[in-house]
């Protein structure tokens with residue numbers, strides 16, 4: 001019998017999915033062309049020979065959006081069918097604003113609203129510095145929610161309500177702590193997921209989706225140290241810097257990459273205070289790094 005279900009954990013050729021009656025299915029994926037991810041709607045077919053709750057994924061419904069990054073030049077879809085992205089940073093360990101920009105590029109191009117979460121505000125010796133790092137993003141209008149996940153996650157609740165939110169960020173920022181705070185039974189769920197997906201090993205990599213309440217979901221993801229943008233060209237990446245759009249087409253050269261070209265409208269906008277210097281610097285760093293990565297690959 002065929003059913004439709006939503007994937008809440010995926011690993012290799014296996015995934016866990018919940019159907020609309022809330023039944024959980026241990027799914028096997030046949031064939032290389034199907035690669036379900038968290039948030040996918042999948043057609044599954046019961047496979048009683050493999051177990052009472054076993055099924056085979058037969059199709060993935062068209063995704064309304066994806067959040068993806070490049071790792072070793074392979075596009076890695078992290079999750080699908082999202083409503084927004086929460087980028088976690090923390091007062092400690094220190095975080096990279098370049099990574100924030102890279103994640104914002106992906107969110108922007110996927111048309112996903114992004115919110116920044118500054119965690120560990122209980123570490124007050126580092127709070128001022130973290131806030132300073134976030135100033136360019138605040139100026140762009142991105143909401144910044146400050147909290148201490150280990151004390152009180154409630155400042156984020158209204159932002160999450162009624163939506164499916166992906167948590168992303170570097171390792172150690174507190175994504176999983178935040179999930180635990182919002183979903184008390186998360187630990188039990190994680191054990192169930194691990195026991196099926198990697199036969200008990202605790203190190204399952206990959207996203208996992210949890211319900212905060214029947215219409216609110218959060219997706220925890222493993223921390224990233226790099227967030228490649230392979231597959232996005234210079235124009236795409238520029239588009240991911242939303243404040244650049246007001247000056248698009250105003251550079252002297254039509255193909256200006258806003259690196260060092262004379263008559264660059266972005267550089268002028270920095271001079272007049274309309275673009276934050278740090279944002280242009282990070283944009284340039286990302287363009288150079290992606291170009292270096294691409295040329296290394298083609299040699």
Ligand SMILES: Nc1nc2c(ncn2[C@@H]2O[C@H](COP(=O)(O)OP(=O)(O)OP(=O)(O)O)[C@@H](O)[C@H]2O)c(=O)[nH]1
Nearest residue numbers: 120148149150170171172173174175176177222223
């Ligand atoms: N002081 C303080 N520590 C926190 C807070 N939230 C989380 N931590 C600690 O930060 C460390 C990392 O938290 P995790 O939740 O594992 O971080 P993560 O983002 O899930 O990390 P990865 O899974 O590696 O990506 C843990 O030791 C937490 O106890 C907080 O609000 N304040």
Ligand SMILES: [Mg+2]
Nearest residue numbers: 175176221222
């Ligand atoms: Mg974690």
Ligand SMILES: [Zn+2]
Nearest residue numbers: 251256258264
């Ligand atoms: Zn330019």
